[in-house]
Amino acid sequence: MTIDQLVESLGRYQPASTDPDQIWPPPVRCQSWDNQTLPQAIHYSVDDVREIITMVREHELDQGEILVTDFRNGLPCLLWESVFQKVISIVSDRCSEHEPIIAGSQTILFGRPADTMFLYRAIEHVSNLKVLLIDDLYYGNIISLYFMFKKLIKPPGAVVFLNSANRIPEHAGMHRFLHDLSKGALDNSRHKLMHLQNPKGYGVSYELIN
Numbered sequence: 439m440t441i442d443q444l445v446e447s448l449g450r451y452q453p454a455s456t457d458p459d460q461i462w463p464p465p466v467r468c469q470s471w472d473n474q475t476l477p478q479a480i481h482y483s484v485d486d487v488r489e490i491i492t493m494v495r496e497h498e499l500d501q502g503e504i505l506v507t508d509f510r511n512g513l514p515c516l517l518w519e520s521v522f523q524k525v526i527s528i529v530s531d532r533c534s535e536h537e538p539i540i541a542g543s544q545t546i547l548f549g550r551p552a553d554t555m556f557l558y559r560a561i562e563h564v565s566n567l568k569v570l571l572i573d574d575l576y577y578g579n580i581i582s583l584y585f586m587f588k589k590l591i592k593p594p595g596a597v598v599f600l601n602s603a604n605r606i607p608e609h610a611g612m613h614r615f616l617h618d619l620s621k622g623a624l625d626n627s628r629h630k631l632m633h634l635q636n637p638k639g640y641g642v643s644y645e646l647i648n
Contacts, residue, residue, distance in 0.1 A: 441491050444520050445484055451516060461529065462539050462546055464512030472639070480513040482600075486642045489634040490598060491521055493644060494569060497594050502568035507583050509546060514573075519543055526563055538563065551579035557586045567591050573600045577611040581624070584615075588647065595647040602633065603641025616643060 439447070448468045456465050466478045473479035494500050504518050506527040518525045519542075526545045529536070536548040545563050549556030551574060567590045574580050580599075588597055604613035622628040634642040 439520060441488050444491070444517065445487065447520060448480070448513065448517050451513075461509075461533075461536075462512060462515075462541055462544060464516055466511050466513065468513050474640075477511060480517065481510065482514065482517075483636060483639045485636045486600075486634060486639050487517070489636065490642060490644075493596065493634075494521065497596065497646065499568040499594060499596060502566040502592065502595075503564065504569040504571060505564065505567060505587055506571050506573065507551065508573040510573075515544060515546070518571075522569070524566070526560075526567075528560070551576075551582050554582070557582060561586070561590065564590050568595045569598060570596075571598045571600070572612075575601065575608055575611050577615055580612060580615045584619075585625075591647045593648050596644050597647065598642065598644045599631075600642060601640045602643040603639065605640055609640065612641075619645075 451467055453463060453465050453467055458465060468480050470476060470479040472483035474481045500521050501523060503524040503526055504522045506514055506518060506525060509515060509527040509529040515525050515527045524543050529546060529548045530550050533548050539546040547560050570587045570591060572580055572583050599612060599616060601609040601612045602616055604610060616631060618624050619629045620631050629645055631643050631645050
């Protein structure tokens, strides 16, 4: 599918159930983009999605898995299902004792990024990781997710960071992490980060893993 077709496909999604307690498939439809608060919306901008998918296809990273660190309302996972062979996601805001949900190409895990034991259990579900998409606000969580899962990426691959432009105070943790990563303050290695150019978005950056 073209990127336009992927975007249109998400817009046409109609949930079979609107039960708010249902986790998968998503019980909401995508009524708007680039919205961080509405329940029936996806928080990505269309322009950012275009840039990410273009990068993924340019480097042939779609022949494997993506790990999405924030399930949100499930719509992001529905989108990435059309791009990658397998989508692994983390639900951290509810049902921490819930058993993993495995449905087709989706693997949904329940736990918190600050829980090291949970992260080690999550590793067991990863076999051909190509993209790690870090969507988190907290510096400590971002560090844990990055160093735990980056080592599992089979080159070529990429780590994608959302909310990197530091446009609102809540995104300061990601901005600080990327600054420290690029300066070598975390592992004595200066990391080369690429920043996607969308002046209206919240910022998307990525690091290629070769």
